[in-house]
Amino acid sequence: MTTRSLAFRLFVAAAAWIVVVLVVAGVVLLSFYQHATERAFDERLHVYLKTLVADIAGADVGDRTAPGAMGEPRFELPLSGWYWQITRLDKPESNGSKSLFEATLPSLADLDIPDEPGGVREGYIKGPDDRRLRAVERLIDLGEDGRYRVTLAGAADEIDSDIADFQYALLLTFTALGVGLLAAIFLQVRFGLRPLNRISGALAAMRAGQATKLPPDLPDEIVPLARELDALVDANREVVERARTHVGNLAHALKTPLSVIANEAGSAPASPLAEQVQRQVVVMRTQIDHHLQRARIAAAVSVVGTVTEIAPVVDGLVRAMEKIHAAKRLKIKAQIDPSLRFRGEKQDIEEMTGNLIDNACKWAISEVAVRADPIQIDGAVFARITIDDDGPGLSPEERAAAGQRGKRLDETKPGTGLGLAIVQDLVSLYGGRFALDEAPIGGLRAMLDIPALQARIGAHIG
Template sequence: MNLPRAPGSLAFRLFLSAVVVTALILLVVGVVLSSMYRAGAERAFDRRLDIYLKTIVGGLASTAGTAGAGAVAEPQGLTDPLFVFPFSGWYWQMTRLDVAKPAIRRSRSLPEGGLPTLESLGVEERPGGVREGYAPGPDNQNLRLVERLLDLGQDGRYLITVAGDASEIEEEITNFNLALVGTFGVLGLAFLLTVVFQVRFGLKPLGRISEALAAVRSGKAERLEGKYPEEIAPLVSEVNALIDANKEIVERSRTHVGNLAHALKTPLSVLLNEAGTRDDPLAVRVRDQAEIMRDQVGHHLERARMAARVSLVGTVCEIGPIVTGLARTMEKIHRTKDLAIDLEVANEDIRFRGERHDLEEMIGNLIDNACKWAAGRVQVKVSLDPPRGPSERVFFRVMIDDDGPGLTPGKRAEVGRRGRRLDESKPGSGLGLSIVHELAALYGGRFEMNTAPLGGLRTELVLPAA
């Protein structure tokens, strides 16, 4: 099972948040459990020391009166060999406090110098007169001490201390922590694998929606189809409603544009017919202005139709057959010039995300313009631009070169303006390149003009690919 890798994806963010939360939970629980185990280990160790302490207290109470004045009697009943071996880490010490010079008796395992008192180390006394804590011992040992003050009346007052090697506690805690880390590591890995499983399969319906939307955009489907979980089903319904509303708006716009075209066509035709039968200056002016009005109305109606078509979701068409057909058609139209139109399509699978009619109008205008000005050769190349990023749109490029006179940068700017013609000897209204520029912009592409390697004009059309 692959882990989510894309840093910007929802799956990656969910996985990362699960990792952080899991790590924090396991860390907190681990610290709490380790602290609890340390406290339990210390209590168990203290109980062991307390048993030795009580044994010494009982033995001292039974033998205190047999010792000489100011002396400390040997305790009875403490037979553990750990208190015999030197530097074993287990020691006891009794100090008589009711005499001018305190008398001390130690276990044979404890060298000269004795044990420090917990009172001197600032350890507070617990109920019952007992102190517990850590203190340094001989040979750089870390000791756990239990200390008790015993008052036997006329037999004396004693401070009894029993110490054990605290490394046993640390070893137990270390072993527990290692086992805890291993156990939590396995649990954390199992939990994260479960999260990955849930994220991948839980977000799978969203992936299906993304694929369905891509199918709608590419024209393979008209709506989002299939069954989805009840949490996502409302989203699918709203998207389908949006697609239907988009289509309805487009159809309504087309109807309005058609109605407007029919409404204006008849009055303009009447004006042109009436003015065409007369030769006076007024008729000539009316005829000229009516022609301008017809061109302007045609341009704006075409622009409205273009905007309506561009807003339609899910329309695509193949590039190769369209470019090939246009090239062959232009060869026939300009056959008197004996033109050679070279065609190169890098990938036959390139498709345009838009209306076929719009693509034919843009490319047809450019090829026709190149054929008008070419001396004898026109080159048409179609290629796919590499995407700039994984989430960026993909574009294709149509380059049309001719070996004609070309244009200077200043003239290229003039040609781009609607209705501007540099040579009145060539047929046309001057709207072709303007329509190409506006159509390309409506589709989110661009139209550029440069100098061609053949010496003439290069026109480049960049449009979104499906």
């Protein structure tokens, strides 16, 4: 997938949304768990706090800052992280658990922590060994028997440890869930966009002449697109057919007056004017044929799905040239990839290759070789047709001038000098290339690159 592909955009959008949702959900769950862990820890602290309050309320006046056993050994161990402290506010009396080891706990009230309903404060404080503690604090007013502040604290390490374990488990779970969701989104996008690949393949089949319509069994969302594409192809064919009809009408409308002019000039007494008219009529007919041919080919190139097998065309031309040039007893060899097909009409490739083979036969001494192989040009498949002869060949300057319209390098050979120029015009209309070079067998090589289709392209292109 590339950054411009629809699949990439859908996948990235879904992935970004999944990441956002998982992160938000993770933060919310972690916050809930943190609050739940703190509440559970506070419940334990409140149990001990109630025990201290009950001891204070039931003890004699002199023993209210020295309660009995709490039932928790960690209150007896020095700096264990679990502490209690009772401070009388109306007199300088204070006592704490043995675990405090003569240290004191700070007051939550002094830390500006607000009290909750019932006069209880909850929060975090720093213990005697700079250890982080979770503490609860309550004020007790016994009237004439005094006012007391009871503080009970436990090590916050337990809370942090539980939260860290939950965070780790949450991270692993959400990571696995995210990977699973991304994989599901990836498969969903690929599966959901598969009909577009079918349309692409169907359009390629239409261009190759293997189909005339898109497949009907497409998803409902794509059916309107397929219907419009079919209508566009049909409209293209109609436009081309109308253009061909107009071309034929134009040819008939122009050639008939030219024939009349030529006949009148031929029946008139011999004069320089009559000869000039006849020569210009020939030139006009040639130009009309050429430009009408260009118009016809330009229309044919626009038609979707026109293909022609190359091997039968070349074989037919070779047989025809063997008969036409039978007097020279030429050896014409053809080696054509049978799977190659020209993306155009049969008469166009016949005219291009026919002109080149005929030209090679005119100049060859004894041998003409024709070959067609698939090549790639800018990622597209082309057929390279090469025609070699063992004739005298051409110099680089002559090869450059050979394609000029009406240019004949040897007046002893029959022709109008338009053959190579027509080939050049036709191949350019199809987006191909034409070049002349030296042939390995000693004469001239003509190379023609035309758009093609070839199913086993990987097995033939180096």
